[in-house]
Amino acid sequence: MTDSITHGTLFMPPKQPDPTIVEFDVRTDEMLVNMGPQHPSTHGVLRLVLRTDGEIISEVTPHLGYLHRCAEKIGENVTPIQFIPYTDRMDYLAGMNMNLGYSLAVEKLAGLKIPEKAQIIRVLIAEMNRIASHLVGMGAYGLDLGSFSPFLYAFREREHILDLFEDVCGARLTYSYLTIGGAHDDLPPGWTARCKKFLDYFKPRIPEYHALMTNNHIFVKRTANIGVLSKERALSYGCTGPVLRASLNRTQGDPDWDLRKTEPYSGYEQYTFDVPIPPFEQAPADAVIGDCWHRFYVRMLEVVQSIRIAEQAIAKYEALQAEEERVKAELAPEIAANPKGEAAARLAELMRTKYSHRVEPPRTLPAGECYVETECPRGQMGFHVVGRPSKEAVPLRVRARSSCFCNLSVTNELCRGCLVADIPAIVGSIDIVMGEIDR
Amino acid sequence: MTAAEIITLLELQFGAAIIGKKTDALDPFVIVEPAKLVEVCTFLRDDPRLKFEILNDVSGVDYLEPDPKKAPKAGFEPHIEVVYHLSSFSFPGRRFTVKVVLPRWKDDKPGELPEVPTLCGVWATADWQEREVYDLVGVRFVDHPNLVRILLNDDWVGHPLRKDYEFPLEYHGIRCR
Numbered sequence A: 001m002t003d004s005i006t007h008g009t010l011f012m013p014p015k016q017p018d019p020t021i022v023e024f025d026v027r028t029d030e031m032l033v034n035m036g037p038q039h040p041s042t043h044g045v046l047r048l049v050l051r052t053d054g055e056i057i058s059e060v061t062p063h064l065g066y067l068h069r070c071a072e073k074i075g076e077n078v079t080p081i082q083f084i085p086y087t088d089r090m091d092y093l094a095g096m097n098m099n100l101g102y103s104l105a106v107e108k109l110a111g112l113k114i115p116e117k118a119q120i121i122r123v124l125i126a127e128m129n130r131i132a133s134h135l136v137g138m139g140a141y142g143l144d145l146g147s148f149s150p151f152l153y154a155f156r157e158r159e160h161i162l163d164l165f166e167d168v169c170g171a172r173l174t175y176s177y178l179t180i181g182g183a184h185d186d187l188p189p190g191w192t193a194r195c196k197k198f199l200d201y202f203k204p205r206i207p208e209y210h211a212l213m214t215n216n217h218i219f220v221k222r223t224a225n226i227g228v229l230s231k232e233r234a235l236s237y238g239c240t241g242p243v244l245r246a247s248l249n250r251t252q253g254d255p256d257w258d259l260r261k262t263e264p265y266s267g268y269e270q271y272t273f274d275v276p277i278p279p280f281e282q283a284p285a286d287a288v289i290g291d292c293w294h295r296f297y298v299r300m301l302e303v304v305q306s307i308r309i310a311e312q313a314i315a316k317y318e319a320l321q322a323e324e325e326r327v328k329a330e331l332a333p334e335i336a337a338n339p340k341g342e343a344a345a346r347l348a349e350l351m352r353t354k355y356s357h358r359v360e361p362p363r364t365l366p367a368g369e370c371y372v373e374t375e376c377p378r379g380q381m382g383f384h385v386v387g388r389p390s391k392e393a394v395p396l397r398v399r400a401r402s403s404c405f406c407n408l409s410v411t412n413e414l415c416r417g418c419l420v421a422d423i424p425a426i427v428g429s430i431d432i433v434m435g436e437i438d439r
Numbered sequence B: 001m002t003a004a005e006i007i008t009l010l011e012l013q014f015g016a017a018i019i020g021k022k023t024d025a026l027d028p029f030v031i032v033e034p035a036k037l038v039e040v041c042t043f044l045r046d047d048p049r050l051k052f053e054i055l056n057d058v059s060g061v062d063y064l065e066p067d068p069k070k071a072p073k074a075g076f077e078p079h080i081e082v083v084y085h086l087s088s089f090s091f092p093g094r095r096f097t098v099k100v101v102l103p104r105w106k107d108d109k110p111g112e113l114p115e116v117p118t119l120c121g122v123w124a125t126a127d128w129q130e131r132e133v134y135d136l137v138g139v140r141f142v143d144h145p146n147l148v149r150i151l152l153n154d155d156w157v158g159h160p161l162r163k164d165y166e167f168p169l170e171y172h173g174i175r176c177r
Helices: A019-025 A071-075 A080-088 A095-110 A116-144 A149-169 A191-214 A217-223 A231-236 A292-337 A342-355 A403-408 A411-415 A422-430 A434-438 B003-017 B034-046 B126-136
Strands: A031-035 A047-053 A056-063 A368-376 A379-387 A397-401 B018-022 B029-032 B054-063 B079-087 B095-102 B115-117 B140-142
Touching: A047 A422, A056 A411, A071 A080, A071 A397, A080 A095, A095 A116, A095 A368, A095 A379, A116 A149, A116 A191, A116 A292, A116 A342, A116 A422, A149 A191, A191 A292, A217 A292, A217 A422, A292 A342, A292 A422, A368 B054, A368 B079, A379 A403, A379 B054, A379 B079, A397 A403, A397 B054, A403 A422, A403 A434, A403 B126, A411 A422, B003 B018, B003 B029, B003 B034, B018 B095, B029 B034, B034 B095, B034 B115, B054 B126, B095 B115, B126 B140
Parallel strands: B029 B095, B115 B140
Antiparallel strands: A031 A047, A047 A056, A368 A379, A379 A397, B018 B029, B054 B079, B079 B095
C-alpha cells in the first residue's frame, strides 16, 4: 500500500493543471450556445444565452419573462386581500413569506396594529416555510450538480412541513394563510405539539445533509472557489439574503445583515438567533468567501437558526394560549353576571390587541405610499404600495421588488471566464425561483 | 441621522435641484430635478455621512385616472413618478427615498416617452431595474447601456402599467381576450 492511501480517506489523484489554461491555449472561434428555457437545472423557465470559446464562457445573457403573469397590473385592479393569492404565486416555494411581506406593506400604509398572537403565528409559520424553502434549495442544488439523493432526503422532510401547513390552511403550496390583519385562522388544536415533534425529528437529520453534501469531496470540488462574488459587487447589484451574506466577512467588521435583526418586524426582536456570516470553521481549504460553497453553507446554517426561532415561537404561542384561557376563566363569572359590563369590554379589548389571530382591516386604503421589505428565504422581498388620494379600496400601484431578480442580474459577472459545467453550479447557488423574478 | 437631517443636508448641497420634499410621510422623500439626479445619487452613495450603498428598488408609478368622470376627484394631476428606494449597508436600518416627477409624455406628444438619466453608473442593479421600468411603465432612461424590454417580448407594443394601456386583441395570431 502506498503512502497516499490511508484508511478511511478517499484517494484522490494529484492536482490537475487548471483546465482554463489548457483551454486558452487552444482558442477557437466564439460560439453562441442556448441553455434553456426548459433546462432542468435552471429552476424554472430561464433561458441563458452563452457566448463561449470552447469551454470558457465570455458572456451570459439571461432572458426572462417566460413566467410573467402581470402580477403588478393585477394588483392595481384588486383589493389588497384579493391580491394575497397572487403573492403566493410569486415565490411559490415560500408562499407564506410572500403573504407576510405584502400584508406588512398594506398594514403599514393603513396603520393597522396586529395582535400579539397573530404576530407569533406569523413568525412561526414564516420560519417553517423558510426551512421548507431552504430544503428545496439544497435538494435542487444537489440535482444541479448531478447528485440525486439529497433531493429525496430534502423532499422527505419538506413533506412533513407541507402536511403541517395543510392542517393549518388546507393548501400545500399556495397558502394565502397569512393575510392582512393577521393570519386567516388560528392554529388547529394540537398543531404546536405536532410541529415540535417534527422539529425533534428534523434536528438529527441535519448532520446527515452535511455528510451528504457539505463535506462531500465531489461537492466541494464543484463549488469551492467557483463563482466568487465580492461584497462590493454584491451590494452594487442589490444582492440580498444568503447571496449577500456569503460574501460578507465578520473579521472585517461586517454587520449581521439580516432584516430580522436590522429592521425587526412582527416581533423578531424578541427572539434569540444568530446570523450566519463567514468565515466558517468548517469551510474546506479550497473555499473562499463569496463562492458557491459559502452560499450553500449559509443556507444550511439558516435552517438551524429557523429551528431555534420556531421553537421559541411555539413556546410563546403555548404560553399565550394558556394565559388566554386563564384570563377568560377569571372573567367568565363576571361576564355571565353582566354580559355588557366592564369585564366584557376588557375581554373584547384584550382579544383585539393580544389574543386574536386576526383583526379586521379597514375597507379603504388611505392616500400615501409605503415601501416595506422582509427577509424572505431568497433575500429581501419588497412591496411598494401606493394608495389613491380618493381613498379607495384598490391601490393605485403595487410594485413587488423581487430578491431573485437582483440576485440573478449578477450571473453575467459571476460566470465570465468560468467553464460551461460551472454554470449550473453558479446559477443553482443563487437559488432562484422564476415565479418571483417574472412575477 | 433622521430623514429630516438627510433632506437638510441635500438641500444645503444641491439647493435648487431639490424641487420638493415630504418629511412626515411614511417613507420620507425628496423630489429631485431629473438633470441633477445622477449627481444627487452619487452624493447619497459616497458621502461618509450618508452611505446609501444599496439601491433596493426602482418603481414607476403612473398617476392618471383614465375614467373622465372620476378624474376631477382623483386628487392628482396626470404625471409619472420614478421612485428610488435606497438603503444603507454601513448604517443598518437607514432608508431613504428619492423621487423624480415626469410628464406622462415628453413635450406632451403622446408616444414620446419621458426621459430620466440612468443610474447604471452609480448602482449596477439599476441596469435591470430600469429596464423593467422602461418595459412596463414606459420611461426612457437616457444613456442606459442596453435599454431593451426585459419581461415582455421585444416586439410587444405599449407599456402595460400605464393606466391608459389597452390590452392587444391578438399577439402573433394568438387571441388575447
